[in-house]
Amino acid sequence: MSRSTLLRHLVVTVACGVLLFGLTYALDPFRDYQLATAAAYLCATAGLTLLAGQSGQLSLGQGALMAVGGYTVALVQNQFGAHNVTTQWALLGSLVAAICVASVAGAVIGVAAARLRGPYLAGLTLVVAVAVPSIGTLWHSLLHGDQGLSVYLLPAPASLGETFPLERWQAWLAVIAALLTMLALGNLSSGRFGRTMRAVRDDEIAAKLAGINVAGTQVTAFVVSAACAGLGGGMLAVLAQSVSPGAYAFTLSLNLLLAVVVGGLGSLTGAVWGSVLLVLLPWLADDLTNSLIHSPAAQQRLAGNLSLAIFGLLLVIVMIAAPGGIQGLLNRAGRRVRGRRERVAAYRAEPSAPDAQPHAPAASRTSIPNP
Amino acid sequence: MYHIVRRGVSVLTAMVVVGAVAACSGSSGTSGASVPGVTSTEIIVGTHTPLTGPAAAGYSKISAATKAYFDYVNSKGGVNGRKITFKIMDDGYNPATTQQVVRQLVLQDKVFAILSGLGTPTHTGVLDFLNTNKVPDLFVASGSLSWNQPKKYPYTFGYNPDYTIEGKIFANYIKANLAGKKVCTFGQNDDFGADGLKGVQAVLGASGVTHSETYDVTNTNVGPAIGALKAAGCQVTIAFTVPGFSALALGAAAQLGFRTQWMVSNVGADYATLGGLLKDATGPLLEGVLSTAYLPAPMDTSNPWVSLFMKLNQQYNNNTAFDGNVEYGFAVGYLFVQALKAAGKDLTRQGIVDAVEKNGFSGPGLSALRFSATDHSGFGGLQMGKVQDGKQLVFGPLYTTDDGSGPVTETSSTQPAPPEDGIPS
Numbered sequence: 145m146s147r148s149t150l151l152r153h154l155v156v157t158v159a160c161g162v163l164l165f166g167l168t169y170a171l172d173p174f175r176d177y178q179l180a181t182a183a184a185y186l187c188a189t190a191g192l193t194l195l196a197g198q199s200g201q202l203s204l205g206q207g208a209l210m211a212v213g214g215y216t217v218a219l220v221q222n223q224f225g226a227h228n229v230t231t232q233w234a235l236l237g238s239l240v241a242a243i244c245v246a247s248v249a250g251a252v253i254g255v256a257a258a259r260l261r262g263p264y265l266a267g268l269t270l271v272v273a274v275a276v277p278s279i280g281t282l283w284h285s286l287l288h289g290d291q292g293l294s295v296y297l298l299p300a301p302a303s304l305g306e307t308f309p310l311e312r313w314q315a316w317l318a319v320i321a322a323l324l325t326m327l328a329l330g331n332l333s334s335g336r337f338g339r340t341m342r343a344v345r346d347d348e349i350a351a352k353l354a355g356i357n358v359a360g361t362q363v364t365a366f367v368v369s370a371a372c373a374g375l376g377g378g379m380l381a382v383l384a385q386s387v388s389p390g391a392y393a394f395t396l397s398l399n400l401l402l403a404v405v406v407g408g409l410g411s412l413t414g415a416v417w418g419s420v421l422l423v424l425l426p427w428l429a430d431d432l433t434n435s436l437i438h439s440p441a442a443q444q445r446l447a448g449n450l451s452l453a454i455f456g457l458l459l460v461i462v463m464i465a466a467p468g469g470i471q472g473l474l475n476r477a478g479r480r481v482r483g484r485r486e487r488v489a490a491y492r493a494e495p496s497a498p499d500a501q502p503h504a505p506a507a508s509r510t511s512i513p514n515p
Numbered sequence: 516m517y518h519i520v521r522r523g524v525s526v527l528t529a530m531v532v533v534g535a536v537a538a539c540s541g542s543s544g545t546s547g548a549s550v551p552g553v554t555s556t557e558i559i560v561g562t563h564t565p566l567t568g569p570a571a572a573g574y575s576k577i578s579a580a581t582k583a584y585f586d587y588v589n590s591k592g593g594v595n596g597r598k599i600t601f602k603i604m605d606d607g608y609n610p611a612t613t614q615q616v617v618r619q620l621v622l623q624d625k626v627f628a629i630l631s632g633l634g635t636p637t638h639t640g641v642l643d644f645l646n647t648n649k650v651p652d653l654f655v656a657s658g659s660l661s662w663n664q665p666k667k668y669p670y671t672f673g674y675n676p677d678y679t680i681e682g683k684i685f686a687n688y689i690k691a692n693l694a695g696k697k698v699c700t701f702g703q704n705d706d707f708g709a710d711g712l713k714g715v716q717a718v719l720g721a722s723g724v725t726h727s728e729t730y731d732v733t734n735t736n737v738g739p740a741i742g743a744l745k746a747a748g749c750q751v752t753i754a755f756t757v758p759g760f761s762a763l764a765l766g767a768a769a770q771l772g773f774r775t776q777w778m779v780s781n782v783g784a785d786y787a788t789l790g791g792l793l794k795d796a797t798g799p800l801l802e803g804v805l806s807t808a809y810l811p812a813p814m815d816t817s818n819p820w821v822s823l824f825m826k827l828n829q830q831y832n833n834n835t836a837f838d839g840n841v842e843y844g845f846a847v848g849y850l851f852v853q854a855l856k857a858a859g860k861d862l863t864r865q866g867i868v869d870a871v872e873k874n875g876f877s878g879p880g881l882s883a884l885r886f887s888a889t890d891h892s893g894f895g896g897l898q899m900g901k902v903q904d905g906k907q908l909v910f911g912p913l914y915t916t917d918d919g920s921g922p923v924t925e926t927s928s929t930q931p932a933p934p935e936d937g938i939p940s
Binding site (some may be wrong): 172173174177278281284288289290291292294299310311384385386388389390391392393427449 | 567609610611612614615618619622623635636639640643644647704705706729731732733734
């Protein structure tokens with residue numbers, strides 16, 4: 145990775161940060177909360193898209209790794225609370241702890257995962273997703289079972305003013321976490337490690353012949369994605385100010401994967417679309433049922449179920465119509481527009497020349513598009 | 516390079532579109548009103564309740580009944596000219612979902628108050644959020660001790676008698692009528708079960724409980740726990756369970772041939788609700804089961820409150836099968852209307868909190884409500900209930916006690932006749 149790439153990523157990140165910072169002021173507290181939730185999900189989906197899309201390892205267990213992060217934040221924060229720590233920096237310590245603990249968990253799973261392929265790997269991570277949330281009920285005295293733990297969180301700094309909504313402060317925290325994750329993953333995937341991952345994904349034997357440590361690459365990718373999931377889970381705990389097994393249930397793991405696939409597998413921008421869908425779909429579906437259907441019995445049947453149905457349907461449609469997900473679709477549309485413009489430009493420059501070929505990178509021919 | 520710039524631009528657009536979508540979908544909210552959720556013609560209140568999930572059995576009927584009562588009051592012109600809009604959100608008894616839906620109610624729908632939020636594990640998680648936002652959190656549908664912390668949570672008020680006094684009253688009955696028997700408990704693995712056990716032990720002593728088992732709502736396999744109770748030789752078993760798990764426990768006990776005197780917490784003992792779960796086995800399994808009550812038995816059709824609520828249920832609640840949940844829903848709606856009237860025409864959040872603390876409410880409850888500036892717990896007394904010949908009725912005196920080591924004392928019930936039109940004056 146050249147220095148200019150890093151610089152460009154930094155510029156884009158800062159620009160996004162400034163924009164979102166302004167946005168939090170334009171939104172009311174509930175939208176800020178939704179924005180914060182989407183940002184927290186983005187940490188995890190970005191990690192997953194790197195793992196599944198670029199290193200080619202399918203994980204159904206990201207929700208469990210988020211739970212590890214969430215519970216770590218809860219336990220560490222509550223220790224801070226018990227010792228009357230009143231600095232906002234304490235939260236940074238909790239989040240770093242969440243990342244570390246989740247990374248260790250990811251390394252353990254990753255070592256096992258590097259020996260498994262395809263459905264067997266999915267099976268292993270599925271077990272993790274089902275088993276980890278029930279640990280909460282196993283160690284009841286520490287983790288308080290289904291009721292979960294509340295998370296000690298300081299109010300927004302007093303210097304922001306008394307009427308400053310907590311949700312805006314939470315949105316800032318979550319957006320910063322998401323942007324740092326995107327920056328780190330963006331650099332990682334456009335550098336040497338990214339190329340190594342893609343080489344391993346496309347052909348393990350060829351990669352081995354080229355001198356790449358296949359297992360090492362796979363484990364490292366798992367650890368990186370686990371760290372991201374840990375950060376995302378920790379942010380979710382900070383947002384809800386509580387953790388419980390229900391917050392990190394198996395459906396969360398499935399939803400994360402759905403989001404990544406619908407957004408565009410392997411593309412970090414696609415992860416943004418996916419995490420936004422995760423937040424907006426349940427809420428839109430809920431509003432839709434309440435406004436369209438007036439029979440309480442029907443509302444009760446649809447409550448909570450409709451968004452799942454829409455998500456499933458969307459997945460089927462996306463797989464058939466646009467295997468590259470939302471981002472793939474956008475790329476295609478962008479290319480078409482650009483292609484036409486180039487043809488016109490070429491025609492104007494030299495009317496006799498044959499049609500300029502539209503710009504089409506090799507990525508569009510593989511089932512998994514490059515970011 | 517062009518490629519990377521383009522990617523940067525697409526990330527940027529993604530983020531901006533996210534924000535734009537979020538911004539566009541903003542709710543209109545109440546215009547200009549200084550009190551959230553209150554206009555000159557409307558009061559918006561919300562609740563979180565399990566319409567789906569492990570605790571939906573029975574409980575899903577409560578919020579519909581409360582809404583039906585408000586529909587009736589609205590048809591009579593509302594309270595001080597304001598109609599009550601009741602927003603019901605399903606949380607599936609999942610504390611994480613409760614977090615979301617309560618934020619939606621408070622921040623997006625801008626409700627005036629949360630009324631009758633249901634569940635110990637679910638509601639515990641939103642106490643901080645509601646109280647930092649100064650949202651009245653009235654008549655929580657649960658008997659956890661957590662609701663009574665006026666200093667820490669000045670906006671939260673309970674409704675059910677807490678599980679500790681229920682445990683004490685159960686234990687008091689055992690002392691007088693079932694002395695010398697081996698007593699065990701089967702409780703939900705959270706504050707619900709723990710508060711109940713605390714009450715039982717306050718009267719019988721820590722050694723007075725032979726064995727105690729718990730269950731998690733996410734695991735319906737209660738067989739091992741019931742087997743352990745059988746192995747411990749329990750002769751009296753007190754269950755602090757939601758209806759679904761009362762039914763599972765009774766069924767598992769019957770399968771294992773475990774004969775014990777069941778005493779079931781009032782939140783999980785409603786005959787009609789359990790009947791819907793136990794089907795054909797209802798009669799034999801429930802016969803002789805002891806419980807407690809702080810509202811008149813829904814099967815006691817001679818009670819004027821029961822007949823009032825049955826009439827309203829027929830007219831405004833699609834004539835749903837009348838059971839303890841429907842009665843509960845109507846009773847809580849009645850109390851809320853009483854509180855609104857007491858808060859007066861200039862309705863504010865602080866105003867209704869003050870009105871509830873002033874108390875002086877009387878209604879369908881068998882005992883008095885304990886509300887005061889220093890006490891935010893709900894009903895303070897219970898009568899024993901028993902299933903006999905397929906009918907669940909209350910018997911004996913009304914017992915009152917405290918959450919600590921105070922004695923259990925007998926008093927008589929003070930239930931006034933309902934107002935003519937069923938709306939508190």
